Amino acid sequence: MGINILIVDDAKFMRNILKKILSGAGYNIIGEAETADEGIQAYRDKKPDFVTMDICMPNKSGIEAIKAIKAIDDDAKILVCSALGQELLVMEAIQAGAKDFIVKPFKKEKILETIEKLTA
Amino acid sequence: MAPFSRKEMQEMIDMFLSEGKDNLQLIENQIQILEKDHNDNFALLELYRIIHSFKGMAGTVEFVEFEKFLHSYETLISLIQEKKVRISEPMIDLFFESVDLIEKSMKKVEKNQSVEKDFVDILKKIEKIKDDSKFSSEEASTKSRMKELFAESGLEEFSLESLIFNDPSLKFYLIKVILEDNIKLKLARLLVIIKNIEKFGIIAQTSPELGDILQGKIEQEIQILYQSSESSKQITKRITDSGEIKEVIIDETDAETIRKMKIEIEEEEQRSQTIQSFESSSDISSVKVDLASLDKLIELYGELLIRTKQLENKLSEFNRPDINEILFQIQSYMFKFQDVVVQIQMVPISSVFRIFPRMVRNVAKQEMKEINYVVNNHNVKVDRKILNEVGTIVNHLLRNAINHGIETVKERKLLGKQPKGSIVIETKIRNNVLYIEVNDDGRGIDPELISQAAIKKGLFTEEELSHMTDKEIINLIFLPKFSTASKITNVSGRGIGMNIVKEKVEALSGTVSLETETSVGTTFTVILPISRLLIRAILVRSGAQIFSIALDDIERLYEIPVSAIKMINSIPYIKIPGESNMIRIYYLGKLFKLENFEENQRTIKIVLVRRGSNMFGLIVDEFIRESEIVIKEIDDLRKGAKGISGAAILEDGSVSLIIDPFRIGV
Numbered sequence: 001m002g003i004n005i006l007i008v009d010d011a012k013f014m015r016n017i018l019k020k021i022l023s024g025a026g027y028n029i030i031g032e033a034e035t036a037d038e039g040i041q042a043y044r045d046k047k048p049d050f051v052t053m054d055i056c057m058p059n060k061s062g063i064e065a066i067k068a069i070k071a072i073d074d075d076a077k078i079l080v081c082s083a084l085g086q087e088l089l090v091m092e093a094i095q096a097g098a099k100d101f102i103v104k105p106f107k108k109e110k111i112l113e114t115i116e117k118l119t120a
Numbered sequence: 121m122a123p124f125s126r127k128e129m130q131e132m133i134d135m136f137l138s139e140g141k142d143n144l145q146l147i148e149n150q151i152q153i154l155e156k157d158h159n160d161n162f163a164l165l166e167l168y169r170i171i172h173s174f175k176g177m178a179g180t181v182e183f184v185e186f187e188k189f190l191h192s193y194e195t196l197i198s199l200i201q202e203k204k205v206r207i208s209e210p211m212i213d214l215f216f217e218s219v220d221l222i223e224k225s226m227k228k229v230e231k232n233q234s235v236e237k238d239f240v241d242i243l244k245k246i247e248k249i250k251d252d253s254k255f256s257s258e259e260a261s262t263k264s265r266m267k268e269l270f271a272e273s274g275l276e277e278f279s280l281e282s283l284i285f286n287d288p289s290l291k292f293y294l295i296k297v298i299l300e301d302n303i304k305l306k307l308a309r310l311l312v313i314i315k316n317i318e319k320f321g322i323i324a325q326t327s328p329e330l331g332d333i334l335q336g337k338i339e340q341e342i343q344i345l346y347q348s349s350e351s352s353k354q355i356t357k358r359i360t361d362s363g364e365i366k367e368v369i370i371d372e373t374d375a376e377t378i379r380k381m382k383i384e385i386e387e388e389e390q391r392s393q394t395i396q397s398f399e400s401s402s403d404i405s406s407v408k409v410d411l412a413s414l415d416k417l418i419e420l421y422g423e424l425l426i427r428t429k430q431l432e433n434k435l436s437e438f439n440r441p442d443i444n445e446i447l448f449q450i451q452s453y454m455f456k457f458q459d460v461v462v463q464i465q466m467v468p469i470s471s472v473f474r475i476f477p478r479m480v481r482n483v484a485k486q487e488m489k490e491i492n493y494v495v496n497n498h499n500v501k502v503d504r505k506i507l508n509e510v511g512t513i514v515n516h517l518l519r520n521a522i523n524h525g526i527e528t529v530k531e532r533k534l535l536g537k538q539p540k541g542s543i544v545i546e547t548k549i550r551n552n553v554l555y556i557e558v559n560d561d562g563r564g565i566d567p568e569l570i571s572q573a574a575i576k577k578g579l580f581t582e583e584e585l586s587h588m589t590d591k592e593i594i595n596l597i598f599l600p601k602f603s604t605a606s607k608i609t610n611v612s613g614r615g616i617g618m619n620i621v622k623e624k625v626e627a628l629s630g631t632v633s634l635e636t637e638t639s640v641g642t643t644f645t646v647i648l649p650i651s652r653l654l655i656r657a658i659l660v661r662s663g664a665q666i667f668s669i670a671l672d673d674i675e676r677l678y679e680i681p682v683s684a685i686k687m688i689n690s691i692p693y694i695k696i697p698g699e700s701n702m703i704r705i706y707y708l709g710k711l712f713k714l715e716n717f718e719e720n721q722r723t724i725k726i727v728l729v730r731r732g733s734n735m736f737g738l739i740v741d742e743f744i745r746e747s748e749i750v751i752k753e754i755d756d757l758r759k760g761a762k763g764i765s766g767a768a769i770l771e772d773g774s775v776s777l778i779i780d781p782f783r784i785g786v
Contacts (some may be wrong), residue, residue: 082305088262088309091269100312100363103304114363 003119004030007069008039008065009081010057015103018052018081020107027115034042036060040068050119051078055089063092065098070097077118081106129181130611133229136181140226143174143773144219150214156477156493158207168197177306186225193218206264209474214245236274243409266307273311273483274318275330276475280382281512283347285375286623290321292353292378295344295359297371303364306338312362313342317355320345321348338406340366345378365709369453387411395528411504414464421461422750426769428454447687466501467651469547469554472511473497476518480543483522490529490540500547502554502650506628510556510648513632516621517558517644518543525562535639537561554648561641563633567593576603592733594636598622621646626731626782627765629655629670633732657768659744659776660727662709663717666776667740668749668768673781677743681723694726694737703728705737711784729781738781751778 005027012034013075031046033039034059036057043051051069055062062080069076080093080101090101099118102111147170153163199205221242224474226234261300284290296311299306303776311468312334315321326333327343338736348355352370359368390461428451474493484491502510526541533539538561546557567590570652574580574596585593596602600619621644625632630648649655649672658677680698686693686702693702705726718741726737749768768776 006154040786087305089306090267090305093309094308094311095269095272100361101308102306102363110363117361117363 002026002028003029003050004046005047005115006031006033006039006042006046006051008033008036008042008051008057009054010034011054014054014081017106017113021106021111022115025112034106036062036065036068039065040072043069044072047073049077050074050115053078053080053093055080055082055086055093061089063089063096065094066093066098079114079118127593132181137178137181137230139177140174140222142481142533143170144222145225146170147174148216148224148524151212153472154207154215156213156495158212159713161201164197164201168194168201173199183229185239186222189218189243192243192250196246196250200305200487204272206261208264211249214242214249214504218242225709233240248666266588267330267334268482269311269675270314270330271478272486273314274323275314275326276479280324280345280385281508281515282322283378283382284620285379286627287620289349290347291349292371292373292375293344293346293348294710295346295355296369296371297344297359297365298365298367298369299340299341299342300366307333309362309364310338310342313344313359313365316358316361317346317348320350320355320358321346329510346380350509353694389469390464409464413473413614418461418465424455426456426749462503465503465505467504467507468497468498469500469502469510470495470697472507473514473545475511476514479515480518480522487522487526488530489526491526492540492542493545494542495545495547497547500549500554506648508626509628509775510554513621513624513646514545514556514558515617516624517646518545520560520618520621521558521560521642521644525560525564527563532564536740549650554646554650556646556648557643558646559641559643564638564642565594565597565636565638566638570596573602594634595733598632627780629672629780631732654747656746657749657778658727658746660708660725660738660740661742661744662707662712662740663714665709665712665714666744666770666774667708667780668776668778669727669738670778671746673729675733675735677726678728678737679723679725680726682721685724696728699735703735703737708738708740711738713766731782734782749776749778 005022007018007022007029008030009018012117015034019032023029027050030048031042033042034057037060039051039053041108042048053062053066054105057065066080069078070089074097076097078098080090080098080102082090082093082101083104094101100114147167150163150167150170152162154167158165170331171190175187175190175194178190196205205211221238225238228235228238283292295324299309303309310326317323323344323346325345326338327345332338333342333387346355349359352372356368356370359365359471423440428447428746431447432451435447476495477493480491480493521543522570526543527535527537528537532541544557544559546555546559548555571582571585574583574585574593579596579599579602597618598621602619622632625646625648628648630646632644632646634642634644636642655668656671658671658674660667660669678694680694684694685705686695693707694705696703707717707719708727709715709719724739725741725743726739727743728735728737747770749770752770763779763781764777765780766778768778770776
């Protein structure tokens with residue numbers, strides 16, 4: 001019955017942190033992807049309730065992935081995870097259809113609070 | 121190298137001057153293209169080429185100042201070509217300023233005057249742009265992209281214009297958003313907030329303003345002026361759906377407060393522009409007049425006109441042809457005076473059209489459409505008082521054309537049309553009337569779809585529609601709350617229907633009509649009087665009150681026996697020869713809740729008013745006469761009574777209320 005989450009991030013370290021925080025709070029991590037293309041494919045296959053998306057990834061950016069996922073499902077709920085100094089990219093991601101963003105380094109409460117709000 | 125002889129030099133200077141004039145024209149043409157499309161590389165290349173050769177000519181004739189200026193100009197263009205500097209509106213202004221300056225300086229050269237100091241100011245401005253770009257070309261392009269992102273989400277710098285004042289279902293809100301402490305990406309945060317509310321209302325202004333926000337002047341608190349039909353609770357919920365928000369304070373406010381605020385902002389802008397132009401103008405061929413003085417001038421003119429009419433009345437009691445002759449002369453000067461007064465009020469319509477190319481581009485992009493946007497303005501000027509309204513009307517029509525008219529690139533290809541749609545705006549003036557045509561080559565308006573929508577919305581039954589012509593059905597789009605948009609986008613979803621266009625046009629005593637052909641396109645034609653100063657009106661009396669009704673609104677005056685009134689379900693109608701339908705009639709006195717107007721007379725006097733297909737009769741006590749009246753805008757009156765569009769002072773000093781019969785609410 002829980003909420004299914006897909007994590008898209010090229011850094012294993014970040015994926016692990018997110019996984020830990022999210023599964024600790026009772027969410028199901030139904031998929032992980034380390035490139036934008038993998039993320040798009042995983043969305044198609046697994047239809048998650050929620051996606052966390054890194055912006056800077058090799059080859060294709062998170063912004064491209066957001067656009068592609070939105071084209072598959074206009075209601076897709078995507079949270080952008082960004083590093084500092086990428087404000088324009090974050091804004092592009094929001095314009096592409098991401099619902100909200102969080103800035104690295106992540107704070108546990110912040111992430112959980114945001115996801116709770118968006119999946120409500 | 122042997123120096124040139126004086127004769128040779130003079131010949132070269134003459135050549136420089138005559139070729140220079142041609143070059144100047146070419147430069148101006150390219151700037152006009154760039155004004156429309158900042159990214160037109162061909163125009164940039166052409167501009168570079170012309171300036172480069174112009175520079176060479178100036179060097180040859182040893183006009184050092186010219187050469188220096190043109191060199192600086194040339195390097196600026198190359199920076200633009202290299203994408204190190206982006207073209208902005210102020211830069212376009214600067215380009216135009218340069219053209220004026222070159223022109224002036226060439227005239228001086230012709231008269232053998234020195235041009236040494238002419239280019240000092242503009243050189244500084246150009247160098248400043250270049251300096252800024254060294255440090256911040258990357259930053260500038262980031263900023264300008266951010267600005268685009270905000271614009272695409274409904275927050276633009278000129279967006280006060282988008283507010284709607286005549287739809288009571290749209291409430292005004294002043295929203296104060298307080299962000300959490302120490303948050304990092306404030307601009308991105310603001311964008312999330314804006315996106316959360318943009319589809320449900322109009323975001324008119326922020327404080328700090330967008331320009332300042334982009335410059336980094338954003339603190340923990342942001343105020344947003346917002347117009348929406350939603351409750352403050354719903355809006356608060358939408359805003360707090362975004363993270364990192366500490367508190368939202370939302371106050372509902374009234375249209376009057378906002379209107380005043382808007383006026384203050386506009387006046388402030390006007391003042392700063394006036395100051396700027398004083399600072400930068402050296403050669404004075406025109407002076408700026410503040411609007412208050414201009415209003416005063418018009419008011420005084422109105423007073424003079426009334427006094428001369430009084431004099432004319434009084435004089436008719438005496439047999440004094442000599443004084444009559446003088447009065448006649450005074451009146452003929454008054455007419456000339458009137459022309460001047462009307463002219464002073466005129467401003468180029470292009471000033472309000474300047475924001476549209478960007479809007480068209482943004483909206484088209486959002487809608488996955490490609491649009492070639494062309495404006496033929498023909499130097500049309502309109503009364504400054506209606507300028508902003510004209511802008512709003514055209515804005516709605518344009519957005520409508522992009523959203524509903526032009527098909528997506530994919531659709532157009534399937535239909536065998538050019539992938540790029542076309543929107544052409546044509547403005548012209550004929551016989552003191554302004555015509556604005558907004559033409560698109562899109563899908564046209566299908567009466568079948570309109571019928572379906574009208575049935576679905578419960579506006580008409582199938583039976584009623586079957587009696588209507590296609591044209592009548594298409595005109596249903598002007599009815600309130602009619603929209604064929606199948607889904608809400610932030611273009612069409614703002615509750616801005618064609619009815620708002622119609623209302624705005626009619627508030628300016630104009631008309632709007634449309635021609636459409638399925639899959640060929642649609643043309644909206646707006647017709648407006650260019651000046652609101654004077655109107656020809658019929659004066660009528662009901663009870664003790666004298667009303668003026670614009671001649672344009674009046675179909676005919678009738679005096680008929682009371683027995684001609686037919687009561688249908690206790691509602692009074694009359695039959696008019698040549699009209700198939702019965703015409704509804706109203707006592708004007710009753711509509712304005714007057715006392716002592718004459719009811720139950722043996723004959724009744726009816727003013728038949730018509731606007732488009734809307735026609736009805738107003739019963740009055742007396743037709744007084746036809747007269748030219750000077751409109752005085754009275755805000756208090758407007759607030760108080762529906763259908764009063766202003767007041768006029770008559771020769772005897774009494775006040776006549778000018779009524780707009782179609783806004784009384786019958």
